[in-house]
Amino acid sequence: MKKLKAIGYYIVLTGAVLVTGCASKSDKESENAAADTLSLPVMTLQPRDTVLQKPYVADIQAHKNVEIRARVKGFLEKIYIDEGKPVKKGQPLFKINDQEFKVNLSRAKAALSNAMAAAKSTQLEVDRVRMLVEKKVISKSELEVALSKLNADKANIDEAQSMVQSAQNQLAYTHINAPFSGIIDRIPLKAGSLIDEGTLLTSISDISSMYAYFSFPENEYLQYVRNHKTSPDKTSDEVTLVLADGVAFPHNGEIETVEGEIEQTTGSINFRARFPNPQGLLRHGATGKLYISTKAENVIMVPQQSVFDIQDKSYVYIVDNGNKLRMQEFTPLTRFSHYYIVLEGLKAGDKILYEGTQNVRDGMVIKPRQMPKSALLAMQR
Numbered sequence: 001m002k003k004l005k006a007i008g009y010y011i012v013l014t015g016a017v018l019v020t021g022c023a024s025k026s027d028k029e030s031e032n033a034a035a036d037t038l039s040l041p042v043m044t045l046q047p048r049d050t051v052l053q054k055p056y057v058a059d060i061q062a063h064k065n066v067e068i069r070a071r072v073k074g075f076l077e078k079i080y081i082d083e084g085k086p087v088k089k090g091q092p093l094f095k096i097n098d099q100e101f102k103v104n105l106s107r108a109k110a111a112l113s114n115a116m117a118a119a120k121s122t123q124l125e126v127d128r129v130r131m132l133v134e135k136k137v138i139s140k141s142e143l144e145v146a147l148s149k150l151n152a153d154k155a156n157i158d159e160a161q162s163m164v165q166s167a168q169n170q171l172a173y174t175h176i177n178a179p180f181s182g183i184i185d186r187i188p189l190k191a192g193s194l195i196d197e198g199t200l201l202t203s204i205s206d207i208s209s210m211y212a213y214f215s216f217p218e219n220e221y222l223q224y225v226r227n228h229k230t231s232p233d234k235t236s237d238e239v240t241l242v243l244a245d246g247v248a249f250p251h252n253g254e255i256e257t258v259e260g261e262i263e264q265t266t267g268s269i270n271f272r273a274r275f276p277n278p279q280g281l282l283r284h285g286a287t288g289k290l291y292i293s294t295k296a297e298n299v300i301m302v303p304q305q306s307v308f309d310i311q312d313k314s315y316v317y318i319v320d321n322g323n324k325l326r327m328q329e330f331t332p333l334t335r336f337s338h339y340y341i342v343l344e345g346l347k348a349g350d351k352i353l354y355e356g357t358q359n360v361r362d363g364m365v366i367k368p369r370q371m372p373k374s375a376l377l378a379m380q381r
Helices: 002-036 099-134 140-172 218-228 373-380
Strands: 039-044 047-069 074-079 092-096 175-177 182-184 200-217 238-243 253-258 268-276 287-303 308-310 313-319 325-336 339-344 351-353 367-369
Touching: 047 238, 047 325, 092 200, 099 140, 200 218, 200 287, 218 268, 287 325
Parallel strands: 039 367
Antiparallel strands: 039 351, 047 200, 047 287, 074 092, 092 175, 182 200, 200 268, 238 253, 238 287, 253 268, 287 339, 308 313, 313 325, 313 351, 325 339
C-alpha cells in the first residue's frame, strides 16, 4: 500500500510538472507571435476635392508659318536679310535677276501697241465701208467682212494686254518681299545660285502667338465635354505648358478649338490651344507637355504605394476591425501624380494598408500605426 501511494504521488507530481511546462511554453509562443506582428501604417479613405492635372504631348507651331519659294526661274541676285532675323511685312527679302523679264515686258508692250494700231486702222476701214454701203456703192457683205476683221483685231488687243500683264507679273516675281512680319528661317541658297520655279528660298514664322496641338483619347474627350456641359468648340479653358527643359512657360494658354472628327486609327481627337509669345521664347516646331486642370469633387484618392497589381487588376489591403488584412480589388478612374482616383470598389471609411504591401499576405494580422505626417499633408493638398 505504501508503494502504491508513493507511485500515485509521483504520477500526480509529474503531471503537474508537465502541465506547468506546457503552459509556460504556450505563453512564450504567444509572446513571440505578438512580438512578430508587423507594425504598419494604415489610412482611412475620405472623400476629397482636388484638381487633376494631366499632361499631353504638345506640338507647337507658329500662328503663321509659310515657305518662301521662287515663282520664276533665274539667278538669285541679292539676299537682303539674314537667317533668324525679324522682318516686317513688305520688307524686301530676295531679288532674282530681272533683265530677261524686262525684255519680255518690252516685247509684250510692243505687241500691244501693234495690235492697237491694227485695230485703229481696221476701225477706219469699217467707217469707210459703212459709208459706201449707206450710199449703196458696195454690198452689206463688205461691211460684215470689215467688222469681222475689227473684232479679230480687238481680240488681238485683249491677248496682247494679257501678255503685258503676265510679263509685268513675272517681273514683279523677281522681287520677293515678306508676306507678313515674322522671323526668317534658314536660307539654304547663296547669292548667284541658279534657281527654278518653286525652289525653296526660306521660311517665315509669325511667332507673336503660338498654337499647341495635342490629342485627347476618345474616353477622356467625352469626360471633358460632360464636365463642361457645353460644346467643346465654345470653351476657353486655361492650360499650362511645360517646355522641353522641364521649365513651365510663363504664360497660360487657352483651348480654342477641337477637330471635327475622331481619328479612327488612334481613337483620339485633336485640340488646339493658343499661347501668347511676347518674348519670342517659343519657336515653330518646338515640343512640350501641356497640362489641363480639371476639378474633381468628393473623390476617393488612394496613394500609389498602397496599390499592387495582379494580372492587370488593381488591389489594396483592407484592414478589418480585427486588424486582419483582406485583399480588395478596385477600379481606378484615372491616375495622376502619385495617386489613383477610385471609380468603384472602395468607399469612404475603408481602412487600407498605406505601404508595405510587399511584406504582407492576405489574412495576415498586423499592428496598425499612424500614417507619416508628410503623407497626411500630401493628401490634404
